[in-house]
Amino acid sequence: MTSISGKTTTDWAAFAAELAPVEVISEPVLVKKRSRDFFWYSPILDRRLKTCFGDLVARPKFPAEMARCLTLSARHRIPTTLRGGGTGNYGQSVPMEGGLIIDTTEMGRILEIGPDFVRVEAGCNILTLNNALKEKGRELPVFPSTQDIATIGGFISGGSAGIGTVSHGMLRDAGNVLEIKALSAEDPPREHVFRGDDINMIHHAWGINGVITELTLRTVPTEDWIGCIATFDTYPACYAAGMALAASPICRKLCSTLDARIVAYFDRLKGIAPEGRPMLVTLIPRPQIDDFRALIADHNGQIALEMDEAERLTRKLPHAFEFSYNHTTLQALKTDRKVTYLQILCPAPLNVAKITELQGVLGDDVYMHHEFSLMGGQRVAFDLPLVKYTTDERLYQIMALYEAHGCPASDPHSCIIEEGGMKKADYRHLAWKKRMDPLGLLNTPKTREWARVRDMTPEAILALHQT
Ligand SMILES: Cc1cc2nc3c(=O)[nH]c(=O)nc-3n(C[C@H](O)[C@H](O)[C@H](O)COP(=O)(O)OP(=O)(O)OC[C@H]3O[C@@H](n4cnc5c(N)ncnc54)[C@H](O)[C@@H]3O)c2cc1C
Structure with a gap:
């Protein structure tokens, strides 16, 4: 099986076989479709990204299958891009170096609905989640206008605000996201639980510094x-x-x-x-x-x-x-x-x-x-x-x-994280990338600064933030 992206030399048929029992999509038309998001809103990004494709899509159904995808991509040094609903509009989920696309939408179980919180897998569709919450008289404080298609993991990784922000603040404001569980891209992957201020080290990081598997989010009373x-x-x-x-x-x-x-x-x-x-x-x-x-x-x-x-x-x-x-x-x-x-x-x-x-x-x-x-x-x-x-x-x-x-x-016409809202490198994010993605496999072309810090320790990277 040849490389769809034209950018990798992996034997993709052998890699797909090794991933089993994880479901894969290798049909070029479908792989290309799942390599796109709404970057075409921008004429600049459209020119830059329209010819960027992945090589294979994996659709893990269980945490063990997600871990298998990450183990093998680390073992074979394969660029890996996470994808939820694919509604990001800066090309966040476009694989710029080809490689593996991990589609999370099969991992969308709602694990627990508490009195004022919900624990959910990252691939859960947001409309499904809000509908389940509504049955209990609750809803998400903030959700995107794309809730029909978007996943909660994609929103927390790629989004920042939405319907509800006028009352409940930005996603990053304290109390909206209570806990994030993520896997590192290693052989074998390690799980890390982000809580408190650390949540913002993986929220809105475009999937460059860990794979979100589970989230605990605040809920608020629903209304008519x-x-x-x-x-x-x-x-x-x-x-x-x-x-x-x-x-x-x-x-x-x-x-x-x-x-x-x-x-x-x-x-x-x-x-x-x-x-x-x-x-x-x-x-x-x-x-x-x-x-x-x-x-x-x-x-x-x-x-x-x-x-x-x-x-x-x-x-x-x-x-x-x-x-x-x-x-x-x-x-x-x-x-x-x-x-x-x-x-x-x-x-x-x-x-x-x-x-x-x-x-x-x-x-x-x-x-x-x-x-x-x-x-x-x-x-x-x-x-x-x-x-x-x-x-x-x-x-x-x-x-x-x-x-x-x-x-x-x-700038919404850039797909580089340091050129968007941040306007400068966030070395705290990059220190976490080093911890959660030491080989630099996760959506790395989206960060310009990684090239500068890739050989440094997380502590040395963090020191750059403090200077
Ligand atoms: C019409 C339209 C309206 C929009 N309205 C809003 C809005 O109201 N508010 C807002 O903030 N945004 C909005 N957006 C942007 C986008 O829809 C949201 O950010 C959305 O929630 C993304 O979810 P998704 O599942 O489609 O993510 P994707 O586009 O699939 O992914 C987004 C980013 O998250 C990463 N990612 C996905 N899943 C994971 C995971 N499990 N672990 C780690 N990284 C992961 C991807 O690699 C990518 O970098 C809008 C976009 C469009 C096109």
Whole structure:
């Protein structure tokens, strides 16, 4: 069996046989399909990653099978990339050096639902998990808008925030993730349990420093959520209402505001959201709907939709949260392949004047979209603007404009972890990589700094963090 990636010399048929009884996929079309995620949101990543493929997919069903995959990939020095639902949008799960893809989706058992926590295998689909929690009156505090496809392990490894962040904070904020069990990529693998501050050493590390097998997560009471849409005369007015809702005692699970030109892309809202008006999208607990209506009226907004789950199903409408976070970009890309997006932080304290100021300097090619959020206890907003793509230079110029106006950008057009939100190497992550992946097999091309530290001890790497 030849190398699908064209980058490895392994005898893949022999390796697949050695993996038995672990199920494998070797059909090139299917391997190539499972080598992709949503990197094509970015024209830059699309050029860089569209020809990167793995060579073989393994689908372990039990912890012992996962350990077998890692033992053999370590023994044969095979580059290994973990994959959950494949919904990451920076190419996090794209194997850049070929090799083995480990698909976790067969390892998705819910192990324990406690009064305020859940213990679950990493490959569990998030919708399945939320449905099981709902039966017990609970739900995840934070989940991504991709819950129908994404795995909980992929979210904790690749994601950072989502539906619920406006109330419950970022994934990294204390108390949301309680414990992470992970295996090292060694022959044989060792298990390590991350707790307390160490959780952030493997959370959002893109699977470069250990293979998450099990997670214990906080849960919160579920609600009878009403998906609501309100529209406004201007974007600053819409943003002001978003700020007020995020700061109010209403227990909203989502608070997003969208420029009218983004709303124009939403075919499913034609006839619901009036044209030419910016839109606020939220999820409100049924008992607080009157408070929400009053808040919108105070901000001169008009309510365009209030739908509970039964109505949503009857009208065959998407969830309200499918008009938020990165689903916004997806909805736009369905009709316009020339759009892309950015990720910008509006730091605390939020103010409407900043939006007007930015509108004055950003061009007509930038359509604002804010996700009101709680981060480390502070009220911030993430702007995920749609951008009418023209050139790479223009994209970076827009990021520079935001930065010049006090709003830091995280580059979503890079698949290198040090070039994204982090902007610099996190040597604590790299020290853990050295401990959990001493051979540098796990998704290593995604870290630029590994080449510098690969021959150092974890302690020496950690010392770089302290200097
Ligand atoms: C339309 C759209 C909307 C999105 N909305 C959100 C959002 O609301 N919030 C948000 O944070 N993100 C969002 N994202 C990004 C992405 O969907 C989430 O991060 C998602 O939860 C990833 O889960 P996944 O199972 O698809 O992971 P994958 O894409 O399969 O993997 C993500 C990363 O995790 C690693 N990984 C997977 N499983 C493991 C494991 N068991 N151990 C170690 N590493 C592992 C992979 O190697 C990869 O680096 C969105 C993306 C799209 C395309």
